[in-house]
Amino acid sequence: MPSTFAVDLEKMSRTANTGLVLLLAVFGAAGYLVSFYFHFVTVALFLLVLLNLYWRYGQTSHTLLANFGFLAQTRYIVESVGPEFRQYLFASDTEERPFTRVDRAEVYRKAKGIDSSEAFGSLLDFDRDEIKLRHSFYPVDKKDLEPFDVAVGASRGLDTTFHIRRPMMISAMSYGALGQNAVRALARGAKLAGTVMNTGEGGHPKYHLMEGCDLIFQMGTAKFGVRTEDGLLDEDKLSALATLDQVKMIEIKLSQGAKPGKGGLLPKEKVTAEIAELRGVPLGHDVISPAHHIECKCPASTAQFISRVQHVSGLPTGIKFCLGRPDEFRTLVQEMKRQDTLPDFITVDGGEGGTGAAPKSFMDHLGLPLFEALPIVHRILEDEGVRDRLVMFASGKLISPGRQLEALSLGADVAYSARGFLLALGCIQALQCNRNTCPVGITTHQPHLQRGLDIADKARRVANYVGALHHDHVELLAAMGKSSSRLLTQENVYLPTGGPVSPASQELS
Amino acid sequence: MTHPMLTRAAQGIAAVLLLMAAAMKFMGDPGSIEIFARLGMDPAGRYLIAVVEMTAAMLLLSPFAALGSVIATAVMCGAIIAHVTELGLVVNNDSGRLIGMLVVVLVCVAYVLVSRRKEIPFVGETL
Numbered sequence: 116m117p118s119t120f121a122v123d124l125e126k127m128s129r130t131a132n133t134g135l136v137l138l139l140a141v142f143g144a145a146g147y148l149v150s151f152y153f154h155f156v157t158v159a160l161f162l163l164v165l166l167n168l169y170w171r172y173g174q175t176s177h178t179l180l181a182n183f184g185f186l187a188q189t190r191y192i193v194e195s196v197g198p199e200f201r202q203y204l205f206a207s208d209t210e211e212r213p214f215t216r217v218d219r220a221e222v223y224r225k226a227k228g229i230d231s232s233e234a235f236g237s238l239l240d241f242d243r244d245e246i247k248l249r250h251s252f253y254p255v256d257k258k259d260l261e262p263f264d265v266a267v268g269a270s271r272g273l274d275t276t277f278h279i280r281r282p283m284m285i286s287a288m289s290y291g292a293l294g295q296n297a298v299r300a301l302a303r304g305a306k307l308a309g310t311v312m313n314t315g316e317g318g319h320p321k322y323h324l325m326e327g328c329d330l331i332f333q334m335g336t337a338k339f340g341v342r343t344e345d346g347l348l349d350e351d352k353l354s355a356l357a358t359l360d361q362v363k364m365i366e367i368k369l370s371q372g373a374k375p376g377k378g379g380l381l382p383k384e385k386v387t388a389e390i391a392e393l394r395g396v397p398l399g400h401d402v403i404s405p406a407h408h409i410e411c412k413c414p415a416s417t418a419q420f421i422s423r424v425q426h427v428s429g430l431p432t433g434i435k436f437c438l439g440r441p442d443e444f445r446t447l448v449q450e451m452k453r454q455d456t457l458p459d460f461i462t463v464d465g466g467e468g469g470t471g472a473a474p475k476s477f478m479d480h481l482g483l484p485l486f487e488a489l490p491i492v493h494r495i496l497e498d499e500g501v502r503d504r505l506v507m508f509a510s511g512k513l514i515s516p517g518r519q520l521e522a523l524s525l526g527a528d529v530a531y532s533a534r535g536f537l538l539a540l541g542c543i544q545a546l547q548c549n550r551n552t553c554p555v556g557i558t559t560h561q562p563h564l565q566r567g568l569d570i571a572d573k574a575r576r577v578a579n580y581v582g583a584l585h586h587d588h589v590e591l592l593a594a595m596g597k598s599s600s601r602l603l604t605q606e607n608v609y610l611p612t613g614g615p616v617s618p619a620s621q622e623l624s
Numbered sequence: 625m626t627h628p629m630l631t632r633a634a635q636g637i638a639a640v641l642l643l644m645a646a647a648m649k650f651m652g653d654p655g656s657i658e659i660f661a662r663l664g665m666d667p668a669g670r671y672l673i674a675v676v677e678m679t680a681a682m683l684l685l686s687p688f689a690a691l692g693s694v695i696a697t698a699v700m701c702g703a704i705i706a707h708v709t710e711l712g713l714v715v716n717n718d719s720g721r722l723i724g725m726l727v728v729v730l731v732c733v734a735y736v737l738v739s740r741r742k743e744i745p746f747v748g749e750t751l
């Protein structure tokens with residue numbers, strides 16, 4: 116069948132290229148004969164013709180431009196503005212990634228303190244495989260709910276046992292990935308909301324400390340802030356840091372969901388004097404984070420290292436990882452049991468986790484998703500009989516109360532989020548965290564971009580967000596007939612795959 | 625091929641000359657009035673061109689110098705058309721002073737245009 120409607124691109128562009136020259140002649144003549152004003156167009160066309168000649172005959176790196184001339188450039192232009200166009204004009208409310216507009220709108224509304232009730236019906240696709248919470252015939256009265264309280268370090272009987280009283284904490288984001296205004300707004304918001312903030316692996320938490328909130332100090336694989344020159348643990352620095360009143364817990368990062376098994380590199384251009392000082396690294400060199408802690412080479416040395424940090428710091432100490440192989444995790448737990456040393460908490464980060472910067476293949480293909488990993492970790496801990504000796508945090512797109520309760524049902528005790536809080540700070544998902552050009556001043560150090568991020572105003576939003584999440588947490592729990600999130604089990608979620616977890620991941624462990 | 629210092633110098637020279645030219649047009653210099661009258665564009669066209677020249681000069685001094693050089697080149701092309709088609713090379717017995725200025729500006733902005741071609745919005749990546 117002849118395709119009568121097909122556009123003959125080649126013919127069209129030939130016409131366009133000739134037309135451009137003719138048009139130039141016409142306007143030139145009009146400028147000469149009628150009014151000199153026509154020459155405004157003449158010069159524009161003249162420059163365009165020159166450019167077009169260069170595209171067609173003067174360059175070899177763009178085939179389309181060489182073959183078709185300026186018409187092809189419209190394609191480059193459309194392509195370059197495509198993402199924005201699609202976001203504003205064409206993307207449907209449930210289409211964008213990583214967070215759909217529906218997801219984001221809920222956070223924005225909670226942060227601004229606007230009523231988030233909806234009318235007529237859910238915008239989600241109910242015929243798809245979606246995880247749902249199960250409610251009960253017999254809801255409990257909200258008055259009868261126990262206040263949220265998770266004690267970290269209690270099983271070791273620590274004086275420094277810390278009570279978490281909000282179901283949602285701020286997950287690790289370093290000063291470095293975030294600018295100082297963003298860090299301070301989050302810290303002030305955490306203080307207002309009474310929740311805990313993780314410092315991320317950026318070293319000494321100078322800006323976090325300014326606002327007086329409770330902190331989990333994160334020790335990354337490079338141990339910024341508590342390292343010796345060769346990247347080993349500097350015990351004096353750690354114990355000094357642990358005496359700070361605001362530092363309540365230590366999190367040893369083994370890996371993170373966005374780039375498990377990978378360290379990082381901060382190019383020397385970005386290493387300012389301040390960053391060098393906070394991280395405890397020399398100026399004028401690239402700053403390299405190794406893929407793992409030098410001390411942790413095998414299950415035995417890893418367990419030893421955790422126990423060493425526990426003793427040096429005297430604080431509840433946990434580990435953060437993204438699950439890869441369940442058998443490895445089981446071996447680690449068995450080794451810990453043998454040495455009778457368990458972390459006080461475990462943070463399970465889902466493979467869908469975010470980051471300031473990571474290679475695409477790592478983000479897309481490495482690490483188990485949170486809802487796969489959680490039940491596995493939970494079950495291994497139960498099998499080994501140590502589940503009640505530690506607390507489990509979970510992160511991985513837990514930005515809405517529904518997903519948070521799903522995570523709590525699958526084994527977690529407290530939800531953690533990074534990007535949920537970025538959204539609360541006004542993140543528009545421009546996906547530029549790695550370029551220092553964040554348009555809303557969050558992941559940038561440029562003063563003119565940070566100017567618009569008002570610390571007091573955004574801190575209020577962070578606090579509103581935590582408050583609204585806690586409110587919904589209570590409402591959902593009551594509807595599910597539970598007086599405490601501790602009573603949630605896998606029975607409380609409906610998993611469309613049928614089993615408690617999908618069969619594929621069960622086999623592995 | 626191009627040197628950043630030279631590019632900056634060219635931006636500066638072109639911006640100063642353009643600002644001077646714009647100022648003369650704004651202040652109603654008799655020579656400018658006569659020229660634009662002969663083109664049938666006085667006073668609207670005179671002010672319009674002055675505004676464009678000023679914009680270009682300011683852009684040339686800003687981080688958007690590439691865009692400024694495109695605009696300035698266009699204005700200079702227009703001026704050349706004017707001289708070739710209507711005014712002649714020697715205007716008001718200035719023994720070609722005006723044309724001389726024009727060539728200086730054109731050379732400067734062309735230099736900026738070439739050395740900053742990568743920064744031109746929308747098309748820079750292909751150049």
Ligand SMILES: Cc1cc2nc3c(=O)[nH]c(=O)nc-3n(C[C@H](O)[C@H](O)[C@H](O)COP(=O)(O)O)c2cc1C
Binds near residue numbers: 287471512513534535
């Ligand atoms: C900008 C940014 C910076 C981050 N920096 C760190 C970090 O320093 N250390 C870490 O363990 N995780 C870091 N993460 C990962 C988060 O802590 C979290 O594990 C992950 O984003 C999953 O949570 P989410 O889906 O709620 O964002 C970062 C994430 C983002 C978005």
